[in-house]
Amino acid sequence: MQPSVAEVALPSAGTSADRRAARRRTGSSRRGEGLAGYVFLSPWLLGFLGITALPMLASLVLSFTDYELLDSWSGVKWVGWANYRRMFTDDPHYLHSVAVTLRYALVAVPLKLAAALGVALLLRRDRRGNGVFRGLFYLPSLLGGSVALALVWLAMFSRDGAFNAALSLVGIQGKPWVNDPDWALSTLIVLAIWQFGAPMVIFLAGLKQIPPELYEAAAVDGAGRTRQFWHITLPMLSPVIFFNLVLETIHGFQGFTGAYVISGGEGGPVDSTLMYTLYLYVAGFTDFRMAYASAMAWVFLAVIALLTAVIFSTGRFWVHYADGDTQ
Amino acid sequence: MNRVLRVLILAAVVAVVLYPLMWMAGSSLKSPSEVSNNLSVLPREFTWNNYSQGWSSLDMPFGRYFLNSAVIAGATVFANCASCLLAAYAFARLRFKWRGFYFAVMIGTLLLPHHVLIIPQYLLFNAFGWINTPLPLVVPKLLATEAFFVFLMVQFMRSIPRDLDEAAKIDGASPYRIFQYVMLPLARPALVTTAIFSFIWTWNDFFTQLIYLNDLSHYTVPVALRLFVDSSGQSLVGPMFAMSVLSLLPVFLFFLAFQRLLVEGINTAGLKG
Numbered sequence: 186m187q188p189s190v191a192e193v194a195l196p197s198a199g200t201s202a203d204r205r206a207a208r209r210r211t212g213s214s215r216r217g218e219g220l221a222g223y224v225f226l227s228p229w230l231l232g233f234l235g236i237t238a239l240p241m242l243a244s245l246v247l248s249f250t251d252y253e254l255l256d257s258w259s260g261v262k263w264v265g266w267a268n269y270r271r272m273f274t275d276d277p278h279y280l281h282s283v284a285v286t287l288r289y290a291l292v293a294v295p296l297k298l299a300a301a302l303g304v305a306l307l308l309r310r311d312r313r314g315n316g317v318f319r320g321l322f323y324l325p326s327l328l329g330g331s332v333a334l335a336l337v338w339l340a341m342f343s344r345d346g347a348f349n350a351a352l353s354l355v356g357i358q359g360k361p362w363v364n365d366p367d368w369a370l371s372t373l374i375v376l377a378i379w380q381f382g383a384p385m386v387i388f389l390a391g392l393k394q395i396p397p398e399l400y401e402a403a404a405v406d407g408a409g410r411t412r413q414f415w416h417i418t419l420p421m422l423s424p425v426i427f428f429n430l431v432l433e434t435i436h437g438f439q440g441f442t443g444a445y446v447i448s449g450g451e452g453g454p455v456d457s458t459l460m461y462t463l464y465l466y467v468a469g470f471t472d473f474r475m476a477y478a479s480a481m482a483w484v485f486l487a488v489i490a491l492l493t494a495v496i497f498s499t500g501r502f503w504v505h506y507a508d509g510d511t512q
Numbered sequence: 513m514n515r516v517l518r519v520l521i522l523a524a525v526v527a528v529v530l531y532p533l534m535w536m537a538g539s540s541l542k543s544p545s546e547v548s549n550n551l552s553v554l555p556r557e558f559t560w561n562n563y564s565q566g567w568s569s570l571d572m573p574f575g576r577y578f579l580n581s582a583v584i585a586g587a588t589v590f591a592n593c594a595s596c597l598l599a600a601y602a603f604a605r606l607r608f609k610w611r612g613f614y615f616a617v618m619i620g621t622l623l624l625p626h627h628v629l630i631i632p633q634y635l636l637f638n639a640f641g642w643i644n645t646p647l648p649l650v651v652p653k654l655l656a657t658e659a660f661f662v663f664l665m666v667q668f669m670r671s672i673p674r675d676l677d678e679a680a681k682i683d684g685a686s687p688y689r690i691f692q693y694v695m696l697p698l699a700r701p702a703l704v705t706t707a708i709f710s711f712i713w714t715w716n717d718f719f720t721q722l723i724y725l726n727d728l729s730h731y732t733v734p735v736a737l738r739l740f741v742d743s744s745g746q747s748l749v750g751p752m753f754a755m756s757v758l759s760l761l762p763v764f765l766f767f768l769a770f771q772r773l774l775v776e777g778i779n780t781a782g783l784k785g
Contacts (some may be wrong), residue, residue: 188551188765192547210599217686217687218606218607218608218687219608219609220606220607220685221606221608221686221687221688222602222606222607222611223602223608224607224688225598225599225601225602225606225691226598226599226602226603226608226614227597228595228598228654228655228656229595229598229599229602229614229655229656229662230614231655232595232654232655232656232657233617233621233657234635236629236652236657237621237624237629237657238635239632240628240629240632240633240636241628241629241632243632244628244631244632245673247631247632272762274554297767304522304525305688307518307521307522308522312734318522318770321526321530321778322525322529323774323775324529324533324764324767325529327712327763327767327774328533328716328760328763328764330633330716331716331718331759331760331763332718332733332734332735332738332756332759333536333732333734333737333756333757333759333760334715334736334756334760336737336738336740336741336752336753337532337535337536337753337756338532339741340539340749340753341532341535347550347551350550350551351551354551360721374686375778379528379532380781381622382529382713386775386777426598435617435623435625436594438625439625441718441719442718444732445718445722445738446741447742450738451768453757462627462719466719466723469630469631470634471721475631475635478630478631480631480655482627482628482630482631483628485627485628486624486625487623487723489623489625493623511731
């Protein structure tokens with residue numbers, strides 16, 4: 186790196202005692218810095234208040250009313266917990282969308298992480314060509330969330346798609362996977378697993394941090410590859426597994442684009458791809474039931490917060506920090 | 513592990529990762545008769561017809577959607593870089609009251625699913641008359657609402673030696689001058705990472721653009737692409753592939769140009785926390 190302006194233009198910084206003395210001399214600088222802090226932070230503060238905090242409060246209030254998009258505000262009534270009660274007692278679509286989302290996340294997240302870890306283990310040693318593999322495998326993570334890829338999936342797993350063409354080569358009669366209520370969600374899970382590259386890159390970085398001496402010592406003690414994996418790699422990698430688990434779970438619960446495109450925006454066939462966020466969109470922006478959708482959003486937030494809390498609190502039992510600090 | 517086995521597995525993974533992309537690209541060059549039910553990547557006979565047909569088969573030439581997407585992505589890149597840099601400088605270098613609290617709040621919004629905010633924000637921007645304009649997509653970014661980038665830049669700035677701004681401070685430089693002459697030049701790598709990720713995420717974003725842009729002339733590329741399904745005649749499968757390929761091209765080119773930066777970007781943001 187070339188020397189910066191400051192390094193060239195400014196004389197040496199002196200000792201920290203000098204610096205403290207200097208700061209005392211410029212007595213007003215502290216206050217100036219405090220003011221500057223708020224000046225630099227003001228866009229963020231404004232955004233946090235105006236676009237995050239207040240709208241969140243507004244949606245909480247809204248969730249206890251019967252507001253619909255085209256209503257005039259004067260006719261809006263307070264309905265108490267009615268929206269929330271309806272979700273769990275009087276709306277089969279809602280409960281179904283919860284089940285779909287859980288099934289999606291519970292299958293897609295572990296498989297995606299397993300694929301990511303498996304491939305990362307294959308690439309951990311420094312070999313020629315690893316950089317190319319790493320880049321190639323990361324590519325789906327950049328492209329996979331797009332509408333274009335969802336369209337490709339739709340075409341690939343349709344009745345006349347490439348997948349059935351491949352099956353027919355080995356004599357298996359395929360089916361229209363994306364139109365089959367039993368299989369449509371599975372095509373979305375495959376699309377999620379296909380994007381294993383991002384957690385893989387994070388696993389690779391984590392693997393590089395494990396001191397090689399551990400393996401050398403274990404090998405001297407006669408531990409084979411399998412034992413080394415269970416007793417060194419997995420425990421040493423557990424903070425990274427933990428990080429990926431939190432990230433991918435939150436990510437998994439929010440899947441929208443694939444489900445929207447494959448089902449034409451309706452969550453079909455027979456609600457089988459009605460992911461939670463897709464139903465929220467349908468309720469709010471197709472049916473204009475904004476109050477109900479707000480209630481759904483708050484339940485969603487509560488569940489994600491709870492889930493994150495559960496992962497964090499169980500982390501104590503299985504996440505191993507090398508410096509012995511378990512907090 | 514056995515070296516041959518390792519190579520075989522890697523080759524299989526490469527095939528699985530690349531096949532859908534190659535199949536899409538190959539299918540975009542196939543004639544209608546072989547486009548749908550064809551396993552092979554290469555077309556039997558090449559044709560560019562799908563591209564010309566796809567470009568004009570929706571009500572407006574596809575270039576219009578590209579322009580709309582480019583405007584929104586460009587504005588978002590600028591907005592994210594500017595606003596997140598300001599916020600990050602405050603968090604990383606300046607001392608002021610409540611800084612720790614604000615920082616914790618900012619980290620909290622990192623995990624906040626944006627679906628929770630979409631309805632009240634829609635009502636707000638609707639009241640402003642901003643539906644069918646790029647404003648609801650860009651203005652929030654001007655206010656540093658992408659906490660991920662703030663965090664990324666804070667992490668980066670913390671790695672810049674403090675001696676530099678301490679020295680400037682002793683020479684009487686104000687926080688504003690330090691920002692301009694020390695931080696801004698040194699933070700360039702973090703700005704580049706932010707710009708690239710901002711571009712790719714905005715280019716691929718579907719949910720927010722679907723909600724705020726309802727008028728055909730304001731559609732972006734992803735919102736327009738989905739129309740190929742709505743008007744689902746089998747004859748449009750080829751053009752659909754062609755426009756899908758074009759829509760991914762900018763992201764792919766960014767990937768080729770900045771591959772290492774992208775891969776390292778998720779590492780710094782992910783692991784140093």
